[in-house]
Amino acid sequence: MGRNVEEKAEELLAQTGIDSVPVDLECIAGHLGIKIRLKVFEGDLSGVLMRPRSGDPVIAINRSHNKKRQRFSLAHEIAHFQLGHAGELFVDQMVLNRRDVRSSYAIDPQEIEANAFAAALLMPRQFVFDAMVAMxxxxxxxxxxxxxxxxxxxxxxxxxxxxxxxxxxGLLTSVGDS
Ligand SMILES: [Zn+2]
Incomplete structure (x- = not known):
């Protein structure tokens, strides 16, 4: 799955003509015909993908979350769309895989795949390698x-x-104090 997701993300970036970072997610959403709505949601809800049988797909993002989290949420919802996950409605509360959380959410294959795709889209591997080398x-x-x-x-x-x-x-073996 890992490699596949990397390639799918690279494909989408190439199709959209994106060759610089930070990756322009609004441009990608536009390319895919997805409308973006910023909303205030109660609680921890981070993003929603609505894919009605008729009409344009819509991604709603919780605008009370910080910008970086909003970006990850948007990438995660784009992933559900682009990966063709089954369902008309996706409601996401937690978009990062926290290793200390053992919820059904964290082991749902579609959610894991959406997170992997989101990471690959926001941080394309070649761009990360290049940035690291430059540093x-x-x-x-x-x-x-x-x-x-x-x-x-x-x-x-x-x-x-x-x-x-x-x-x-594989560029780091551990983070922080772990
Ligand atoms: Zn999700």
């Missing part, structure tokens, strides 16, 4: 947290999302 060529990076922080800013994602991404790409 080391600059020669002024020492701390792991500094590397993660800098890359997170470059890709406009949370440091947590970037940390997981670097581990999954």
């Amino acid at each position: 080391f060529e600059d020669g002024n990076v020492q701390e792991q947290t500094e590397i993660i922080g800098k890359l997170a800013r470059t890709f406009d994602v949370s440091t947590q999302a970037m940390g997981y991404r670097l581990i999954n790409l």
Whole structure:
């Protein structure tokens, strides 16, 4: 599944003509004919994908969450759409896989796949490799947290999302104090 998701995300980026970061998710949504709505949701609800039998697909994002979380939520909902997950309605409360959470949500294959696709879309592997190489060529990076922080800013994602991404790409063996 892993490699497949990487390739599907790269395919979508290529189709949309995106060749720089931070990745323009609004452009991708537009390309796919998806309407984006910013809403205030109660509680922890982060994003909803509505795919009616007739009419345009709509992604609603919780605008009371911080911008980086909104971006991940949008990428996650785009993933459900693009991966052709079955269903007319997806309601997502938690978009990052937290390793300490053992909920059915965290082991639902579609949710895991959507998170993997979202990460691959927001942090395309080649762009991450290139950014990392460029950083080391600059020669002024020492701390792991500094590397993660800098890359997170470059890709406009949370440091947590970037940390997981670097581990999954085999570029880091651990994050922080673990
Ligand atoms: Zn989901």
